[in-house]
Amino acid sequence: MKLTATAVKEAKPKSKAYKLSDGGGLYLAVQANGAKYWRYKFRFTGKEKLLALGVYPKVSLKDARAKHRDAQDLLEAGIDPTMQKQLNKLAALTAAENSFKAVALEWFEGQKRIWAEGHSGKVDRMMTKDLFPYLGNRPIKEITSPELLAVLRRIESRGAREAAKRTKQIAGQIFRYGVATGRCERDPSQDLNGALAPNITKHRAAVTNPKEVGPLLNALDGYQGTAVVNAALRLAPLTFVRPGELRQAKWADIDFDKAEWRFFVTKTHVEHIVPLSTQAMAILRDLYPLTCNSEYIFPSARALSRPMSDNAVLAAMRRMGIEKNEMSGHGFRAMARTILDEELHFRADYIEHQLAHNVRDAHGRAYNRTAHLPERKKMMQAWSDYLDNLKAQAKTNNVVTAQFR
Template sequence: MPLTVLQVEKAKPKEKNYKLTDEKGMFLLVTKAGGKYWRLKYRYDGKEKALAIGTYPDLSLKDAREIRDEARNKIAKGIDPSAEKQARKKASTLAAENSFESVALEWYQVRMSDKSDTHQTRTKSMLKTYLFPYIGRKPVHEITPMMMLDVLRKVEDKGIIETARRVKQTASQVFRYAVVTERAPHDPTSDLRGALKTPKKGHYSALTEPKQVARLMLAIDCFDGTYVVQAALKCSALWFCRPGELRHLKWSEVNWADNRIEIIAEKTHQEHIIPLSRQSREILESLQPVTGDSQYVFASPKTRSRPISENAIRSALRSMGFTNEEMTAHGFRATARTLLDEVLNYRVEWIEQQLAHSVKDANGRAYNRTKHLPQRFEMMQRWADYLDELRAAAVAGNVITAQFG
């Protein structure tokens, strides 16, 4: 006789596993551990077989019978339900193994092992931040150029054009690895040539690779010009404010008590705060005996009533061997913008706020000057420490930084 719901519910474990027979080949297997498993006994191609239907109470008696009837219908049509189930499971496993994320992580293990720690960290962050959330679970061979363009447009929409280009390069390497390992027919990013926005160049040239910045920081340390210009170079890297804001900084705008600089941003004409890292404060304290008699922190050595000239930092960079196509005074902003995002993984809105850009919240309101201030204090100290780490790495590696005049 068919089982009843009550019989299934009341079935208790015994010293040995036992079966409660239902009908049409289905039975409930009750284990000595207390588990209850629905099974279907059937014959296929002359052999007796069993199909695992599910477990009770996750699968009720009624639901188990529906699955049983579907399986019997397949048997009548010449389909082995057990073999079909195994094939589906294998296909699902294969799809997971061939997902973009799975292939990317395999590529990372194979191709990134000989790269620097910084390069490995930046690449892993790029995958997790910009690629995995959108195409990570998709089979790598099903990803189209339009899918990739949609992903890259999301990066561009954040205003990080250079990062979008790097994301495309990283994705391309993963796809080419998939092609070589016969899991994808082609690299869909190859069809996107010319589709991305072009980063601004010229006056905004900047060094954005950690090794390049390491050489720059070491070159600044070895700069043989005036102490005031050297300090201005160091603070340009530490504060990444606009060149005019740095040149015209006044001692009255240094808030020693609150450990910060308070100025009016050139472009937005809004109040702006620059948190002072330990390194920044040490530079300012060392400058006081030198320029403390002027209103300007970076006073001109010729006329104390004026700040250093507009060309002071540019000329210093040229004298250290960095061309106008490599680095500019304004380029320190792009350097910080790129590395804070791609290497140190700080939130874009914190970085934009510290750059004194016109940042708005979800309701379209401009953030006030103190927005994310505690986080920005921590970020600016970490940035200063990171620049020290790069400088130390350049020294340890005996890096030749520039042609000194």
């Protein structure tokens, strides 16, 4: 006699497990603890076998019968249903391991070891917000160019053209990792060159006119906030490193005897040396007694174990009335690049090396961190002296003549 939904629901546990048959080898196994399991007993190549079809009530009577029919169809085709179930599980496991998300996270784990914390966070948010919700569970080898483009179009629709471009780049790196590890055959992002709306280039604000530099630097010197931020504001133009490199600078990387700051540039993957002028060294020596208990030269005001906020320098400039269209954290790099070339006439390769740009020699090799170091030491001291001269001019409104080369 066939089971009914009511009979299945009302089946009560007994002192021992028992079975309620639905016919054709399908039955409900009721355990002494009240658990109910669907089972299908059949014979294959003369041997009795048992196939688990699920747990009630997650699998209803109707669902169990559908699974039962599928198993019977396999038997008629000469296929063992239990073996097929194992193969399906293996296929599902393999698909999960080869999903876009799984490959992306594997790639990310390898890359974040050499990335700055801030960059790792940005990539993580980019994947979590814009890629995983739409591509995460898809087998990476099945993702097509139009499918990826649709995801990027969603980002563009927010007006975030630059984010769409960066997301495409990240997706491309994930696909290429998938190719390298045998999970997919090609990178579909390569088909999308020219498919996204072009970016509207926005140059970071920078003061590059020498007549305007002196008043700006005098304003920075006079910042009335914390000593840590004041020191960062004064050191930024002297070293013209990237804002993230400045705020994450560590005391262990400063060689006081050689007057050098050595660190790894995550953006270009090279070791870098910043020769420190006498003015820069004076700032560091004054700051050392205040922050030497932290590994960071410019620790957070809330915790010595963390560097200061990436917004600390910008916020300080804004409080002083320096607007965002006048000067940015990156602006000191543009200032140095322009004036060292046009006013002080230092060689372009010295400047590019000091900016930690990815300069290559005639053989395509990235520059050695010690390249032109004696010349760069002279350049950095000349730069600091020149800035002092501009500040003096701004205070007195007189032209001060000095020899910087």
